[in-house]
Amino acid sequence: MKTIIALATTTLLVNSALMQPAVAQRRTGNQYSVMGENEFQVEVQFSLFDKNNDGTTITNSAIDKPNSGIFKGAIENYKSIRADACRASDASIFPCNSGNLVGKYFFDDSGFLLLKNVDTTPLIVGNGDLYTQFIPNDPLFGGRDSIGYSIFKSGETATTLSSYRLDFLILGIDKDKAINDLSYILQQNLFTKSRVFKTDFNNVRIALGDILLQNRFEEDIKNIPEPQAITGVFVLGAFGIMSFVKRNKKRATKL
Template identity: 30%
Template sequence: MKVIQFLAAMTLATVPVMSGFMQSAYGRETGETYDQGTSPTVRTEFNLFDEDRGGNLILDLKPENDNVGVFFGAIENYQIGFGRLLVDEKGKVVRDSSGFALFEIPFTPEEKLFDVGNLQAELIPTYDGLEIIEYTISGTKKDGSLAQINQRIFDPCNCNFDKKRAVNDLSYILEKSLLDGTIATAAGPRVPQDIVGGILYKTGVAVRRTTVPEPSVSVPEPSATLGALAVLSAGLLLKRKMK
């Protein structure tokens, strides 16, 4: 009886371990959610990720060019709708302890322009000696063209981020939330034009499931393991009877 109890305990202990291996075939990917409008009203919303749905980093398609970065698949769920950010008595948008802008009226989507889109970053010199980093969001060829263009002024004397990485490194752009606070300078034909001149705010963490390659360790199926333990149990019992 003790042998059976021992094997039963092994079986129960083995199943969770195998379950853990099976669940590890899925990775949870996080990004950021951004809302655009003329504060405090917001009219568009999208998610920014630095990994594709396969769990692979989205790399710059033009790594040889320090002034231009192109990231296919970085934008997801670009939607048009309506929401209202929370502002204080001075009209300043209120943020939580993590730096996310808070809503007074949550964003309600009315139309999705595309599921997956692209982000382009470009460093542009200005006539007064400063530089502008321009972030362009667009859909794929199937979904449409330009969605919006946002700009951030790069002042070498007053800057706390790496200019090159702000253009060519998507993970850095996401880590530093470099789209947060940028100004919309253009909007596509299907996008509300009143977002132009407004500030882009990060409003939350975007989370989605991604499928990643299964672990290299070979893990037997639960049914096969249980069957093997059952055979081992029967063999040990038979051995005891023969004695």
């Protein structure tokens, strides 16, 4: 009997060790503000992530095509917005006067763009997919190769929400990673180094608006222990105890 109790206790201890509380992990994301061609009004905002809400890494769905990439769910909270960026002429206006003037715009101490006159009722489009593509001999960059970034609404490819071009050769950026590695795109902040790409009445051109980093943030992710693994240990422990009891019964019968 003492041996049975010992076996049961051991099984419970092993299970308790496996059933540790969920370990909190974090995912990082960048929020961007896309300027209009007047170069002071923000027209679009979106966030870029390299992990889903459950912590799974967003991978390239077009791995069979080395010169293009599809990252489903990489874009979150895409919205059309109207807000004015804080510029040099706004030095006496709050919140602009609380920041630091860098180039044309005021940024806060964390390096994020300061906004004023923010529209409180933006048009929320939702989440989207990021498509990447190598573009050889791009006429928009004097015939140099470039990389195109396009954002589509999740699960849809009929209408492009917005498009950008990256002059990676001039900037010394790794072409393959800028196409196939979402973490690289996020960590190297490649959207702020890209240009807005527009088509107006069949006139393809690079727009004047900048893409500025609006925010960088982290969110908690909870990893839940695998229930199948824990159940398996319980079953194995139960079978072990049952087998031990049967063997002892047989010995007692023989005696």
